[in-house]
Amino acid sequence: MSRRSGVLEFAVLGLLRESPMHGYELRKRLNTSLGVFRAFSYGTLYPCLKALVSQGWLVEEPPADEPGTAAPLAGRRAKIVYRLTAAGKEHFENLLAQTGPEAWEDEQFGVRFAFFGHTERDVRMRVLEGRRSRLEERLEKMRASLARTRERLDDYTLELQRHGMESVEREVRWLNELIETERAGRDRAKGRPADDQGRDDTDPTDTTN
Amino acid sequence: MSRRSGVLEFAVLGLLRESPMHGYELRKRLNTSLGVFRAFSYGTLYPCLKALVSQGWLVEEPPADEPGTAAPLAGRRAKIVYRLTAAGKEHFENLLAQTGPEAWEDEQFGVRFAFFGHTERDVRMRVLEGRRSRLEERLEKMRASLARTRERLDDYTLELQRHGMESVEREVRWLNELIETERAGRDRAKGRPADDQGRDDTDPTDTTN
DNA sequence: TTCGTCATGTAATGGGTTACATGATTAC
DNA sequence: GTAATCATGTAACCCATTACATGACGAA
CATH class of the missing domain: 1.10.10.10 (Winged helix-like DNA-binding domain superfamily/Winged helix DNA-binding domain)
Structure with missing residues (x-):
């Protein structure tokens, strides 16, 4: 609601x-x-x-019946x-x-x-490639706007833009590496359908508290 | 309001x-x-x-009286x-x-x-150094938390953290360079009191429209 | 004359924080 | 017993977006 x-x-x-x-x-x-x-x-x-x-x-x-803990009194918020x-x-x-x-x-x-660990490779690929092209769009806009306004900008504004663009470029390179890694890991466990077959709970290792 | x-x-x-x-x-x-x-x-x-x-x-x-534009009619929103x-x-x-x-x-x-172009060097220095120590704090927390949880994390989560930390480290290096540059530019125009003496407007270069 | 873009605005809604209020549990 | 931290919650507010509404102006 x-x-x-x-x-x-x-x-x-x-x-x-x-x-x-x-x-x-x-x-x-x-x-x-x-x-x-x-x-x-x-x-x-x-x-x-x-x-x-x-x-x-x-x-x-x-809160479950852990013996070490205080007994759940009536009306008590826990x-x-x-x-x-x-x-x-x-x-x-x-x-x-x-x-x-x-x-x-x-x-x-x-x-x-x-949460990529819970997904399949093709999903990961689509997301990574989508992200990359999104960033490349952004990069192009930044380059264009920089070309238009370069003269009017003072050193600090320019430096800020430069650093911003470099950050995006760096993330693109990161994505390239990730995509490459995903590609390299192909063919293994091709048709594995995640974990839809068994509804047994995800092995509670009980590091909860 | x-x-x-x-x-x-x-x-x-x-x-x-x-x-x-x-x-x-x-x-x-x-x-x-x-x-x-x-x-x-x-x-x-x-x-x-x-x-x-x-x-x-x-x-x-x-909108000022530019001759090329339409005459401002009464009650007209422009x-x-x-x-x-x-x-x-x-x-x-x-x-x-x-x-x-x-x-x-x-x-x-x-x-x-x-807007650093409008400030004095010592102001810039304080802000840059403040930012840097802020990022270094953050970095330390990240390192600590990573050390505590490294084992329980899967490859993707780990990679995300690694990339995040690298980004912050990169910004710290950037700040270091900037601070170095500011330091190098010292002694010039030492006592210059910004522009408190004259209230003449900042030389309007009129690239407005 | 119609379409795009320039130009200004408002009401509803979203997504989140802050400050506050409460109380249990643990460590000293 | 008292301080810290664990633990849950709410109301008031803040910042911003979305969708909407209006209308001028220029070009096709």
Whole structure:
């Protein structure tokens, strides 16, 4: 009924796919384990979790019966552990399978890349190549605008533009290497259909708390 | 009374400092001339301009009496040219002189750098060095978190982190070069007090339209 | 005369943070 | 027992975009 952020939803589903977690821990992983993403605040995260529950992608679970912990007193608010539902998992797979322009843009590309381990090679290729051509477009615009305005710009503005373009060029080279690597890894496990065959949960290694 | 964005305000004041402009053109310059900034939408820009007017930083001017253009009919809405007031200019100088943490963060640093041409060397140094130490902090956190979680991460997540760190390291090297250049340019024009002595306008070169 | 682009604006909505409020658990 | 950190949540606000609405001007 509210709050859907795209990246946050994506990241939460992806992280919970590996193992159930509560909000607080989820947020930490958003900063660290999951690349250099922006750190969402609790004011964003918790409402989002509630929304995902009401969508049916997640379920809240009681903190489980770990013997070491304090007994759950009646009416007591405790850690809420979120677990991905079957529907949630399916939804996440669908999101992962998307290879359209949204997947190439700055906001989404990072998260998507972080979950490349759950995708198939051709999906990865489409996303990487889409991203690359997106950046090359941008590069061309920058070059054009620079050619038009070069004379009127002072040294600092010029240097800023130069550095900006170099950053983009560098990311393009990075993508080239990644694409090359993907290509080199072809033919292995060609028809492997991800993991749709077994619904056994992803082996909870229980490093949760 | 409303809308103040920080970066947008800064950029608008800085651009209008050079020459008066109307909103539409202002927006184009935000994309091109002024580095690789985000392109603000009109829905952001126009209300911001109004707010700056009501603050007294800007004044709206009639499109001026250019003979080639259509005669300004009564009640006709035409281009609104914005000009920086004396108060606006002073405000901008004050903003430029700030060298606190806000000036080092991602959002502000770019704009500030673009207007370095209007600042004094020691201000530039403080901002550049502040930015650098900010990035070095970030780098340290990244290294620490990577050391803690390296084992649990798959290849793609790892690669993402590696690339992220390299980007930051690259910006640090860039800053080092800039700082070195600034240092090399020392002693020249040592006591020059910017332009506080004369209030004659910044020599309007009239490349406005 | 119609189409593109110049030009200005507003209301609804989105996506997020800050500040606040609450309380449990752990370490000292 | 008290401080730090773990843990969850909400309301008010901020910044910006989207979609919409209007209209002038020039060129085909």
